[in-house]
Each structure stands twice: as structure tokens, then as C-alpha cells.
Amino acid sequence: MTGFHNCPGRRGLAFYVKSASHGTIEPMTAIVGLAVPGIIRPYRPADREAVHRLAADTAFFGAPVETFLPDRQAFSDAFVAYYTDCEPQHAWVAEAEGVVAGYLTGSVGGRGATWGRLRVILAAACRFVTGRYRFGQRGSFFVGRLALAALRGESAHADLRPYPAHLHVNVAEAYRGWGLGRQLLAACLSQMAELRVPGIHLHTTSFNRAAVPLYEKMGFRLLAVQRTRVWEPWLPGVEVENRLYGWRAT
Numbered sequence: 001m002t003g004f005h006n007c008p009g010r011r012g013l014a015f016y017v018k019s020a021s022h023g024t025i026e027p028m029t030a031i032v033g034l035a036v037p038g039i040i041r042p043y044r045p046a047d048r049e050a051v052h053r054l055a056a057d058t059a060f061f062g063a064p065v066e067t068f069l070p071d072r073q074a075f076s077d078a079f080v081a082y083y084t085d086c087e088p089q090h091a092w093v094a095e096a097e098g099v100v101a102g103y104l105t106g107s108v109g110g111r112g113a114t115w116g117r118l119r120v121i122l123a124a125a126c127r128f129v130t131g132r133y134r135f136g137q138r139g140s141f142f143v144g145r146l147a148l149a150a151l152r153g154e155s156a157h158a159d160l161r162p163y164p165a166h167l168h169v170n171v172a173e174a175y176r177g178w179g180l181g182r183q184l185l186a187a188c189l190s191q192m193a194e195l196r197v198p199g200i201h202l203h204t205t206s207f208n209r210a211a212v213p214l215y216e217k218m219g220f221r222l223l224a225v226q227r228t229r230v231w232e233p234w235l236p237g238v239e240v241e242n243r244l245y246g247w248r249a250t
């Protein structure tokens with residue numbers, strides 16, 4: 001089955017092809033009107049290194065993870081590996097100028113996904129306690145602040161019945177503002193609708209200043225807001241809110 005899909009973005013035109021290999025839709029989104037052509041396509045195992053690198057390069061509100069955690073491997077293992085290794089069929093890549101310029105990782109949720117993520121995080125925790133990561137003072141300080149924030153309940157939890165799925169999206173600094181983030185989200189939302197997933201949630205903050213308007217434009221609704229103090233040492237004088245957004249298929 002093939003067909004054109006009008007993306008909400010001003011620059012995009014998506015061409016969808018039913019794919020035997022993926023068993024689901026396989027969009028090839030040619031992004032028109034750009035200085036350099038961009039493509040949105042399903043994630044491939046060969047993208048793993050580039051996606052993990054980009055995740056680390058953008059982890060601190062779009063800047064590198066080293067700001068708060070010196071060990072990239074620890075970050076990858078705890079926050080990215082589940083998506084690329086256990087649910088690669090729900091990941092998308094934006095390719096521009098022959099490089100991975102952006103990615104979206106997703107999970108349809110459910111019990112299998114919860115256990116899968118728990119396994120991956122436990123494996124990372126084991127590596128941590130056996131000294132396989134180099135956290136240094138900065139990393140330990142961050143983990144301590146994260147633990148404190150969890151104790152203070154600074155992050156809202158999504159209701160997984162209406163919003164079982166979730167996603168993460170990031171675009172490399174040099175390619176922001178091209179429409180890639182919007183197109184990645186459009187591909188993911190189409191796939192989730194095709195899979196009859198009722199809703200998707202995501203976590204962001206008030207300090208992700210490009211992401212907030214993007215999610216709202218794509219139809220995500222603000223579900224909860226909570227002030228967080230995690231980032232105070234890195235963002236002195238800035239009040240940051242954790243924000244939980246949800247998108248419903250119908």
C-alpha cells in the first residue's frame with residue numbers, strides 16, 4: 001500500500017510504503033524546501049553508534065552530556081540502549097547530508113517494555129556498583145541530585161492506561177529548525193496510530209525551549225507540571241519545571 005500523507009509541518013511531504021521487511025509502514029519522508037535534502041526513515045542497526053552519540057551530544061537541554069555526567073557509556077546504557085536494542089522497530093532517523101541528523105526513539109509500552117527497561121537499567125546499575133563506569137565527582141553529584149529529586153517526587157508519572165507509549169526526540173545542533181523534529185514526530189505518531197496505540201506520553205522541561213512549542217503544535221496536551229531542583233547547580237537562577245505531555249490517537 002502506498003500513499004501520500006500531509007504532515008503538519010510547513011516543509012514536509014511524506015511518502016508511505018507498506019513494507020514486508022518491517023511488517024508495518026515504512027515511511028520515506030522527503031523533506032522539501034530545504035537547502036540540503038533530508039530523509040526520515042526507520043532506524044537500522046547500523047545507525048546505533050550515531051544515535052547513541054547524538055543522544056549523548058544533546059542530553060543536557062541540547063548540549064553534551066558531559067556537562068553533568070562524564071561517562072557517555074553509562075548514559076547510553078541507562079537511557080538509550082533499551083530503545084535501540086529492544087524496540088528498534090519503533091525508532092526513526094532523520095538523515096541529512098549523509099549523516100544521522102536527528103532521531104526519535106519510542107516504546108509502545110506494556111508489561112514487556114517495563115520489564116525490558118528494568119533489565120537494562122539493572123544491568124547498568126550492576127556495572128556502576130562494580131566500578132565499570134567513571135562517574136567522577138560531577139557524575140556522582142548528579143546521580144545524588146537525581147535520587148533526591150525522586151524522593152521529593154519532582155517528576156510526574158503518566159497514567160499508562162490512556163498513554164502507554166512514550167518517546168524521546170533529539171536533533172543535532174547544526175540541523176535544528178529544518179523541520180526534522182516535526183517530521184520525526186509525524187512519523188512516530190502515524191506509526192503509533194497504525195499500531196492502534198491509544199496514546200503516547202513524554203517528559204520534557206520548561207527549559208527545553210524549542211521542544212515545548214513543537215510538542216504543543218503536534219497535538220500533545222500538558223498533563224502535569226512539577227518544579228524541579230535537579231538542574232540548579234548548572235542553571236543558577238533559572239526555575240525549571242518538569243513537564244509531562246500526552247497525545248491521544250483519537
Ligand SMILES: CC(C)(COP(=O)(O)OP(=O)(O)OC[C@H]1O[C@@H](n2cnc3c(N)ncnc32)[C@H](O)[C@@H]1OP(=O)(O)O)[C@@H](O)C(=O)NCCC(=O)NCCS
Binds near residue numbers: 058172176203214
Ligand atoms: C526540540 C527539537 C527536537 C526540535 O527539532 P527541530 O528539528 O529543531 O524543530 P523543527 O524545525 O521541526 O520545528 C518545529 C517546531 O518546533 C518549534 N521550534 C523549533 N525550534 C525552535 C526554537 N529555537 N525556539 C522556539 N520554538 C522552536 C517551533 O514551534 C517549530 O515550528 P515552526 O517551524 O512552525 O515555527 C530540537 O530543537 C532539539 O533536539 N533540541 C535540543 C534537545 C531537546 O530539547 N530535545 C527534546 C528533549 S524533550
